[in-house]
Amino acid sequence: MNARALTLTAVLLSSLSFPLTITGASVALPGIQHDLDTSLTTAQWVVNGYNLCFAAFLAFGGSLADLLGKRRLFTAGVAVFFAGSVLCVLARDATVLNLARVLAGTGAAAATATGQSILAATFGGPARTRVFGALGAVLGVGLAFGPTISGLLVDALGWRAVFAVPAALAGVVLLVCPFLPALPGARRRIDWAGGTLFTAALALLIWAFVEAPALGASHPSVIAALLALVICGIAFVRVEKRGTDPMFDLGLLRDQRFVGYSLVAATMMGLLVPLLVYLPSYLIDVAGLDAGRAGLWMLMLTLPSVVLPPVGATVARRSPRLLSVGAVALGTAGMFTLTTVGPDSTPGSLLLPLLLIGAGVGATTGVIDGLAISSAPVRQAGTVAGLFNTGRLVTETVALALVGSTLATVSGGHLAGDGFTAALRVVATALGCFGAVSAVGVGLLLRRRDAGRPAA
Template identity: 65%
Template sequence: MNRRVLVPAAVLLSSLSFPLTITGASVALPGLTDELHASPTAAQWVVTGYNLCFAAFLAFGGSLADVLGRRRLYATGVSLFLLGSALCAVAGDVGLLVAARLLAGVGAAVATATGQSLLASVFDGAARARVFGALGTVLGVGVAFGPTASGFLVDVAGWRAVFWVPAALAGLALLLCPALPGGRGVRRRVDWAGGALFTVGLGAVIWVFVHAPDPGPDLPVALVVAVSCAVGFVRVERRAVGPVFDLALLGDRAFLGYSLVAAAMMALLVPLLVYLPSYFIEVAGVEPTRAGLWMLALTVPSVLLPGLGAAVAKRSPRLVATGSVLVASAGVVGLVTIGPDHVPWVPLLLTGIGVGLTTGVVDGLALSGVPADRAGTAAGLFNTARLAAETVALAAVGSALTALGSGFTDALRVVVVVAGCAGFAVALGAHALLRTGR
């Protein structure tokens, strides 16, 4: 086979496994919590740890790929993800499971960044647009149908199966790696200081959120570390020759506005993807397969609606960006009607519609006004901002559900109202930025 077949085959296989392991963990959470006797805090790290490492290492992985070579680093990332997922599947205690999730998150981040670079190096023009469209479709399908597939796996083979399947997909991708184009790395400086400060700082922020319901003497230390890393990161990035992030891009009001929209969408969606299946299983008392089917109301619009969102964006990009956040936020607030005997179908659909209209669309809008020689840097900053917001929101929601302690239903109702109102505020802020932007 030639590389125009092998490269997309490997990258699409690995890319499908990454969202599956996010949604799979959410459906597996009740079962693994019971079997491994995991505390609420430990259970949060099972979910949040993967997202944390994915967000922290995504841009850094792209920088390393340019220096060390794409094929080598892609194979390394897939191998780490495979090892981490396999360890998750055999873990006998929650400590090993959390460590394995961290390892899998690092591998997924590195493989994602280098996989996209491999695609860009092999394809150009219309072919590149088609292959990246296929990548977006695969990612969307993984998120949309992941809860349903994971629910079926849990019912049939137990919670460990949701980690074996992504490991198997990664294994297939790894078999194709020797046939991928090599390419030597280029000599340039790696912003080790910036990457380390960002990773440690984000980890400290997540630590604060996860441990806030049961604060100990380490919580003030984590706060100091987070603030110190933030200050240090800004200073280092301003002076670095080849920074991990070009912070000057944040001066582009349109880029910042669209980044806020993307971040808000993930912050609204991902906590629901993680905690709603647990609610349906634990409180509504349904089997995991049915819980996964119910989640389709939230996830399927992300597969069906991006084309409509793109069409609307051609006429009014600001309308589709801020209007979608308002729709999704209204849907999240509407989830206050949830109960053991009531599935709020309309709010779930509204939230899914808001997310679906912007999936992939705001990415293009954010990058449309960025000079071509800064597009890669801008894409790294945009994606990392979105993933970081998603990870912080996930940790904050998990901590709020634990801290409220008034029963899952009442706590979830409080969380969705607060999250929805925050979404409304972000929509207003993004509207102001976009109105005075490009």
């Protein structure tokens, strides 16, 4: 196997493990809450803690890749993810489990940002489009079959098994890493001040969203967190504008193509991931399904991610704007249709909304990544990939926290019965409105003639 094929295999295999651990945690939530005797708020940190670190460290990952070298950081990221996943399997209380998820999220972020920059640096021209299409297909497989596989694992072996499988995949990637070609960094300095302020601001935001339902919005600690968030946000912008080598190149935000494609990716994950996390729990606790059947029902949402990335790549070559606006519109229509969900829902009644959402996600998975990253010079690939994925993961993480907070508030803190149904319908309506606004924004950002050119 030549170096390019080996590189592609390692990156794709590692990329498969990350969506598996996200979907696995969502299916495992009821079992984790019961087995470890945790509250709803504590159990939500199993998902939120992972996503928080994933989003917060993506920018660090991109910058470190440019500074230290892509192979070195990719290997380190996979190793940290492996260690965190193994610790999840061994955890015997919620605190240890949440800390392990933080570790796994940090490693996944470093490997994700670095892996995409490795692909961008290794493959050019038409080959890059095909490679990112393959990346989308692999991510789609993880999203599509993750809930089903996780449900079957939970039924057969318990919730710990859903963390063991991603750990095994990461272990295989670690065996391949020494044989990857060395890709030198760009000798950039690391923006520690900007990265620290960004991470602190994001952590404060997520903490406030998750804890406010239990503490109350007027609780002194919630108010203090929000004030600290504003201070960190203002300081972050000042640091990034004045820095000679900032972690976030805010100049990229003047590029309408980059911002438009980033908004598409962020919106699709903001619509999809809250359903991946909370819909299985609804199907288990309200509709009365076991974990295995709930995972099978989730295929209606996730299976399009396997088959549609090549279709999305074909459409993108003709009109990136059509792909972008159309995908967001599909997801929005599906979310509004989901407002009819109830305890008597059947596969037939859920097919249309889940299929519409899944189609929007599947058509853009991987393809939008390639379009966004290709909008900048290859020498900045690590930083661009970090900023692009950070935007997507921040939206996903904030959406998860907001959805979790809304569910807890509307349902009275108990995700069961009519309260869960009412809360889920409120969430579907709110996410539909979010998608509609995003569709308009994407259309405006990509309306310029040169915004429609496909990436090389």
